[in-house]
Amino acid sequence: MKHLSVLALSLLAPVAAWSAVAVAAPPALDNTAYVLMDFDSGRILSERNAQQPLPPASLTKMMTSYLVEQALKSGRLKPDDQVRVSENAWCRGTSAESCMYLPLNGSASVLDMLRGIIIQSGNDASKAVAEHLAGTEASFAGLMNAEAAKLGMKNSHFANATGLPDPTHKASAQDLAILARAIIGNSSEYYGIYAEKEFKYNGIKQGNRNALLYTDPTVDGLKTGHTAEAGYCLTASAKRNGMRLISVVMGTKSMQDRADQTRALFNWGFATWENVKPVSAGVSLAKAPVRFGKVDEVNAGVAKDFIATVPRGQAGAVKSEVQLLPNITAPIAQGATLGKVVVTVDGQVFGEQPLVALEPVEEAGFFKKLWQRILSWFK
Template identity: 60%
Template sequence: MQSTKFSLLPLVFAIAASTLVPSSTTFAAERHAAKSAVHKKPAVEVPAPAPLVGQSAVAGGAPAIPAKAWLLMDFDSGEVLASANPDEALPPASLTKMMTSFLVEQALRSGKLKKDDLVTVSQNAWCRGSSTESCMYLPLNSQATVMDILRGIVIQSGNDASKAIAEHMAGSEEGFAKLMNAEAKRLGMTNTNFVNPTGLPDPAHKSSARDLAILARAIIRDSADYYPIYAEREFKYNGIKQGNRNALLYTDPTVDGLKTGHTEEAGYCLVTSSKRNDMRLITVILNTNSAKARADETRTLLGWGFSHFEKATPIQPNAVVTNAKVSFGKAATVAAGLGSPWTLTVPRGQKLQTSVQLKPDLEAPVTKGTVIGKVIAESNGKPIGETLLIAQADVERAGFMLRMWQHLVK
């Protein structure tokens, strides 16, 4: 992982984020010797959406967030802690690039791509430079390494980087969109359809707050080697230093990702992850009215989440939960315990009860580690989580005479 040195330039950007439209990614005075400067246009004042009250298990309910859709998810369990319109299909803008970067990261993990592979910039991928397009400013017909391209996608939100890697991996944007949709289906993103790797407007290009949280969780979980890139504040390529648009990276040390997005149709969007102590929360804000608003509402949601929820351990990892009866074995029972540590994120002060469900008619032989049931956690009579019960020892099958005797007794 390359390290980046802190400079005042991205900090200035973060302060200015509330008054400037971050539609062009350049932070340099000039684009290149052969390119003219790209200036940002003043933000057009857009009325804020009506505050949207969400659903939550917390007494008193969730905060009202002025956005078309929003969601708060617990990273460890994937449980949605609060949300409003979580399944409405909306334009995701550059949040799309989370799937683009995720496919690159998974290809790197599998060996289909190498970090130093060279990616060619075609006429289609080349960014001509406008005040409405995010660019890494890759020169036409030039080549860049996969890692530079990945940083250009994540940090600079480069449309040119996204198109170039799409063509490199799948031959075309259309071919890459098929890979994106196949991966979305595998992850369980049921309200998503990708048409391109950039998030540029298309009537058929949609996703939902829940789906984008699922994708963010997959990136954090499955792309651990590359996830630190999402927290990098700036990246310099082709002599141009550009800063990450996620203003929370400059103001909240617990935030380490993930992605901003903005088009006129999608409004201002933000997917964020924050880890405080042993809890990581993921937030999604879709279609609010300014860069400042998406940051402010994310702060509100994170603050509310961390203050209203806590981690609970219903059963200690090494505890014997119960003894399961075993038929036709040399032992009549086998100890059942957890296969791995089990924690839940629950409203603060909420009391938990657990119940056990064992597989009926469990017969020997039983191998240590075999799933023999599950334990369910409930609060106020409602299930809030479950985990598997595992046999803690081997149980050999009894001899013929003992089995006959057990059969008769049974």
């Protein structure tokens, strides 16, 4: 994007440098890895070993449920479609694994299966939907890995739909936060299930193992996990005063620890950080000059709100700068890229977003184009 023309838009007045602002240290946590992410901006607010591939236990089932949700959203699955329970999927009445307790060679609706996966952490439900969607659990694992790559989960590899131990089955805390963000953003029709406290199937009522759902009304998901190898894990999300955070803790020592550590991360995150919207969707940020168009300029803006997560008290340090492409030429479709918007916090680049045409521009007629060419010779 060379020779960009620059229009500085100081949407918010600068204040003291970010480095001059003291940010409270995050809580000290006894776990293998953790990450705290802002949902809207995707910014990592605190982490340790966040990119280390680790056994994810039943946090795996977030990918299983996400693929079911996306299949429902696309119409590939219907909520009342019946899913058969094969002998491979069936739980044999053991207490050694989490089960929905589906009957062998019986069936249940997709929506019941989804609740069984999310609320009851059913290995049987996870395997049954995997076979329903892909033929075999191994083939379904291929779908899981393809979706992980699509979402940008760079340090994960799925070998099964349940999270049962396998030496090749790994996921990082950061990747699981990315997955949780996708579930919240892309599966909103089904996200409410992650907050349900219990589910009864086949006469057996089981409670959601996410203890924070019972003690913190701002928490509305997502998933617990535990194996001897993985320790106690929890991916959770909370929303307070319009701001949503996602937490992942892995390798804690007990159910109580994973709940307490997640609570501490949320309390620190909401007290320490805030979101600022320096650029709003659909608002004209610049008049981009247009060559050979029926009009000589076009309104340029962004297609979606830009959210910047900054330390509390630093909202005034957020600025945005519009950078236009040279020689913007008609015809221009609505939504066509015209440049980019760069957001900075006290001069440090926070992120960028494409600058797009907010309306279409038709190509000018022959005589206007000819006149513009003549004028360009003199310039």
